[in-house]
Amino acid sequence: MSEGSLVIGTRRYSSWSLRGWLAVRLAGLDVEEVVIPLSNDGSTSAIKTISPSGKVPYLEHRGVAVWESIAICEYCADHVPSLWPASPRPRAFARSIAAEMHAGFRALRAAMPMNVGRNARPLANGTTDDIDADIARIDAIWTEARLDFGQDGAFLFGPQFTLADVMFAPIVSRFLSYDVMPSPESVAYMKAVRAHPLVDQWYQDALAEPKEWRNARFEDIP
Ligand SMILES: N[C@@H](CCC(=O)N[C@@H](CS)C(=O)NCC(=O)O)C(=O)O
Structure with missing residues (x-):
């Protein structure tokens, strides 16, 4: 039971x-x-x-x-x-970006709703400045986390898939669906998230x- x-x-x-x-x-x-x-x-x-x-x-x-x-x-x-990083600095960063995700990125979320059946097809009408600003901020977050905290693994804070990765997993899905290609560091991160067994099961x-x-x-x- x-x-x-x-x-x-x-x-x-x-x-x-x-x-x-x-x-x-x-x-x-x-x-x-x-x-x-x-x-x-x-x-x-x-x-x-x-x-x-x-x-x-x-x-x-x-x-x-x-x-x-x-x-x-x-x-x-x-x-x-241990679903959050253990040390105070990465843990504070992880909580901040998770909260930023929960509260924000409305332009991106409205224009590119998650649809796991859509594969690498860009928005026919292109993006707006607001959407581009959301994409740039997400790219900056991922790159900073990866370079500062994640170098010993494939996720934002290293080998462990943390709650920060959880909060950004649907953004990875959207980027893959709408063919959004951020920096090489972020693209590598997107591949790792998509390949995670739980994400794949979903x-x-x-x-x-x-x-x-x-x-x-x-x-x-x-
Ligand atoms: N802020 C909420 C958002 C939840 C939300 O908007 N869920 C959508 C589905 S993704 C929903 O339940 N919408 C009601 C509906 O579609 O009837 C959270 O973080 O859980």
């Missing part, structure tokens, strides 16, 4: 669900997964009856309710502290979802 449940949205599209799911799986929490197909209008009634915020991911574990992906990350780190599960769950809001981006 599992110790609770993790409610997520359509894997193909639900970038915040990917974050929550990665954190929960990295922490090894024994929860069953409940997938709710996202509706086309961003207001899925089945989610509203379950999650206090009306959004996914939503975690219930040993009677504790947690929502918001960043809070789920912190809950997982309460159980497995892709396989997403690509196996029923076609009826496909959603014009995400599929019809030219």
Whole structure:
């Protein structure tokens, strides 16, 4: 018998669900997964009856309710502290960039919604200054983390896939989908994230979802 449940949205599209799911799986929490197909209008009634915020991911574990992906990350780190880097300086950097991701990059997120079925196809109408600014900032974050903290491994803080990597994994997916090519350092990082076994498992599960769950809001981006 599992110790609770993790409610997520359509894997193909639900970038915040990917974050929550990665954190929960990295922490090894024994929860069953409940997938709710996202509706086309961003207001899925089945989610509203379950999650206090009306959004996914939503975690219930040993009677504790947690929502918001960043809070789920912190809950997982309460159980497995090594999900954050150990030393104060990299840990502060990791927490800062994870929070920056949670709060920001709205232009990029709106223009390039996650769609793991889209492969290296640029936006037909090109990017705007706001989107380019988001891409440049993400490239700078990844490069700084990799050069300052990550040199002994493939991820932002080295060999371990931390909660900072968790928060940026859907951005990697977007860059791959919309053929965004940042610096060579960041491109190497993107390849490492895509090859991570849990990220790959998410892709396989997403690509196996029923076609009826496909959603014009995400599929019809030219
Ligand atoms: N700030 C929230 C964002 C969660 C969010 O917006 N989730 C989307 C799916 S990716 C959602 O539940 N949307 C409601 C819907 O599509 O009905 C978090 O970090 O978890």
